[in-house]
Amino acid sequence: MSYVTDGNLTEVVMERWQDIPDPRLREVMQSLIKHLHGFVRDVELTQPEWFAAIQWLTRTGQLCDEKRQEFILTSDVLGVSMLVDSINHHLPPGATPSTVEGPFHVHDAPEIANGEMVTKDAPGVPCLVVGKVQTLDGKPIPGAMLDMWQTDGEGLYEAQREGIDIPWMRGIYHSQQDGSFIVRTVVPLAYTIPMDGTIGELMNKTNMSHMRPAHIHFAILANGFHPVTTHLFEKGDEWIAKDAVYGVKEELIVEFKKQPPGKAPNGEVFNEPWYLVEYDFVLDRMAKAAAA
Ligand code: BEZ
Numbered sequence: 001m002s003y004v005t006d007g008n009l010t011e012v013v014m015e016r017w018q019d020i021p022d023p024r025l026r027e028v029m030q031s032l033i034k035h036l037h038g039f040v041r042d043v044e045l046t047q048p049e050w051f052a053a054i055q056w057l058t059r060t061g062q063l064c065d066e067k068r069q070e071f072i073l074t075s076d077v078l079g080v081s082m083l084v085d086s087i088n089h090h091l092p093p094g095a096t097p098s099t100v101e102g103p104f105h106v107h108d109a110p111e112i113a114n115g116e117m118v119t120k121d122a123p124g125v126p127c128l129v130v131g132k133v134q135t136l137d138g139k140p141i142p143g144a145m146l147d148m149w150q151t152d153g154e155g156l157y158e159a160q161r162e163g164i165d166i167p168w169m170r171g172i173y174h175s176q177q178d179g180s181f182i183v184r185t186v187v188p189l190a191y192t193i194p195m196d197g198t199i200g201e202l203m204n205k206t207n208m209s210h211m212r213p214a215h216i217h218f219a220i221l222a223n224g225f226h227p228v229t230t231h232l233f234e235k236g237d238e239w240i241a242k243d244a245v246y247g248v249k250e251e252l253i254v255e256f257k258k259q260p261p262g263k264a265p266n267g268e269v270f271n272e273p274w275y276l277v278e279y280d281f282v283l284d285r286m287a288k289a290a291a292a
């Protein structure tokens with residue numbers, strides 16, 4: 001073994017961490033050490049800064065439980081979640097792009113019939129999302145599952161609403177025989193990422209926005225197609241160009257068109273203005289072997 005000098009430390013550590021039977025773990029650890037040492041050298045980290053970072057990471061971990069994940073939020077605001085998403089989803093042009101899932105998805109949402117309101121009595125301005133799930137060459141995909149979730153009209157997700165005991169602003173719709181779907185919901189609101197933890201502490205030392213533009217989440221699943229987890233963002237939202245978690249892709253910005261009172265495509269008659277979003281989700285077919 002080599003004894004360390006100021007000049008050879010990274011080399012010595014890399015050599016030691018070479019001894020890992022799993023080749024992928026070896027590759028990841030070698031790269032981590034190389035970049036971490038490079039970063040520490042680059043900024044010439046002081047000992048108080050090193051200790052502040054250890055304390056910050058400790059407090060971040062202490063905030064995590066089954067309901068809250070401050071490390072995922074850290075990954076989100078550093079753009080790492082979007083980077084991992086992009087490395088893992090190479091979709092062809094024309095397919096609906098993916099974006100971050102975020103912390104508010106809850107599994108086993110209730111099944112909602114086509115055109116029915118996702119959560120009866122939820123506050124907010126009525127909104128219908130109408131479109132088709134289709135292939136890259138425009139053929140309908142019937143029976144696709146559209147798992148959607150969003151804030152209510154007061155800007156709150158289920159996890160943020162106290163005192164409710166029913167699923168809130170989340171539901172599973174299905175595309176019809178012709179690939180069409182009608183989601184009946186309310187207009188979502190822009191909201192702030194959680195700012196009462198260690199990420200808030202860090203963001204407050206910057207001039208960056210901590211807002212996410214208004215959006216509706218969708219996770220779309222159809223037999224034989226690559227699943228996609230994405231959002232539809234409201235065009236014109238004040239924060240559309242500075243999403244705190246870098247989730248906005250141009251193809252996902254849609255107009256929420258204000259409609260006069262009257263009959264909507266789901267047959268409902270509104271006495272107040274309502275909003276219409278038209279969007280077709282395009283899925284990429286899996287290679288035969290992968291789909292089997
Ligand atoms: C969200 O989309 O709900 C979200 C995503 C990342 C961080 C915080 C919230």
Ligand code: FE
Nearest residue numbers: 102104215217
């Ligand atoms: Fe969200």
